[in-house]
Amino acid sequence: MHIDPSQLVPGCVLISDVKGKTNRPIVPMNTVLSEKHITVLQKFLVETVDVSPKLINGEPFTPKVIHKKESIGKRKSKKEYNSLVDHYLDVVDRYRKVFESWQNSVPIDMPHVRQMLIPLLERVGMVGSDLFTLHHSVKKEDYYYHHSVSVAIFSAYLAKKMGYTKGEWLQIGLAGFLSDCGMARVDPAIVNKQGALTSSELNEIKKHPTYSYRLVEQIPTITQTVKLAILQHHERMDGSGYPLGLSRNKILTYARIIAVSDIYHAMICERHYKKKQSPFKVMEEIQKEQFSQLDHNVVQTFVSSLANFSIGTRVKLSNNYTGEIVFMEEKYPTRPMVRLDENDKIVILKNEPNLYIAEIL
Numbered sequence: 495m496h497i498d499p500s501q502l503v504p505g506c507v508l509i510s511d512v513k514g515k516t517n518r519p520i521v522p523m524n525t526v527l528s529e530k531h532i533t534v535l536q537k538f539l540v541e542t543v544d545v546s547p548k549l550i551n552g553e554p555f556t557p558k559v560i561h562k563k564e565s566i567g568k569r570k571s572k573k574e575y576n577s578l579v580d581h582y583l584d585v586v587d588r589y590r591k592v593f594e595s596w597q598n599s600v601p602i603d604m605p606h607v608r609q610m611l612i613p614l615l616e617r618v619g620m621v622g623s624d625l626f627t628l629h630h631s632v633k634k635e636d637y638y639y640h641h642s643v644s645v646a647i648f649s650a651y652l653a654k655k656m657g658y659t660k661g662e663w664l665q666i667g668l669a670g671f672l673s674d675c676g677m678a679r680v681d682p683a684i685v686n687k688q689g690a691l692t693s694s695e696l697n698e699i700k701k702h703p704t705y706s707y708r709l710v711e712q713i714p715t716i717t718q719t720v721k722l723a724i725l726q727h728h729e730r731m732d733g734s735g736y737p738l739g740l741s742r743n744k745i746l747t748y749a750r751i752i753a754v755s756d757i758y759h760a761m762i763c764e765r766h767y768k769k770k771q772s773p774f775k776v777m778e779e780i781q782k783e784q785f786s787q788l789d790h791n792v793v794q795t796f797v798s799s800l801a802n803f804s805i806g807t808r809v810k811l812s813n814n815y816t817g818e819i820v821f822m823e824e825k826y827p828t829r830p831m832v833r834l835d836e837n838d839k840i841v842i843l844k845n846e847p848n849l850y851i852a853e854i855l
């Protein structure tokens with residue numbers, strides 16, 4: 495029988511694996527559940543479990559009676575999440591359902607969006623290097639769902655680091671989250687295409703900031719600044735962006751923050767038509783654009799943030815050697831010194847132009 499974990503009692507027997515968001519078993523089938531098992535299932539926000547109609551002692555199992563309000567309340571509590579990754583994956587899963595409703599012309603429900611997103615964004619002040627490893631959970635077929643949530647997190651994080659008040663950086667995170675809502679108006683065949691896009695398909699994709707703006711334009715609880723940031727997040731400082739070809743001071747700072755977050759996450763993730771790149775390699779690419787297409791201050795804040803988390807971080811190099819970052823020069827934040835696991839040798843990446851950090855472990 496399928497029941498809520500809060501209805502379990504010690505002695506229940508699982509008749510199928512209970513899997514988490516990563517699809518690994520949290521508790522395997524045939525386990526005789528104890529109070530500890532039941533607590534674990536509730537903390538992992540498992541919605542239902544499949545148990546035998548009889549307890550281990552052979553007596554019939556009678557599920558505990560629960561009050562729905564209490565159960566729902568527990569599931570919404572951010573304290574129930576074991577880690578940032580668990581919370582992030584849950585929001586991605588919930589965003590998938592919301593996005594699918596938008597594809598079916600259901601209007602954006604802002605109270606629901608805020609209830610889903612704000613508790614996650616409020617964790618940005620407590621995260622460390624986890625922030626730069628969330629992309630490990632991304633599968634290319636789910637890229638767009640992860641992308642909106644990740645852009646929201648990175649945008650809020652960057653805004654906080656740049657000195658914005660909490661009210662402002664939450665708004666910037668919200669703008670990042672909704673910046674691609676207009677993809678729901680793009681033909682799914684284009685969005686999910688596994689090969690390279692044609693020029694006409696790419697032009698349709700480039701309409702999504704306008705579609706996004708139209709979806710939020712009449713929502714009174716979204717500020718005009720947030721709406722314009724959503725419209726402008728693909729504009730570039732040199733005027734080469736879209737949909738309006740704006741440049742410099744005509745682009746809101748909110749939009750400039752989302753732009754860097756959007757580019758970074760897109761490049762570190764594998765998509766149907768592009769391979770993922772190393773976060774450190776992507777940072778180097780973004781640095782090259784900081785005096786032309788992107789905002790210099792935003793880029794510098796992002797690069798220094800990655801550097802701040804790096805000492806002691808385990809990494810894999812492009813030659814497949816693994817090691818630990820032991821020192822980082824301010825002038826070369828993407829090319830630190832790494833002590834190799836193989837032989838304790840210190841590699842100075844700034845002196846090795848053909849070698850780079852391939853992945854954060």
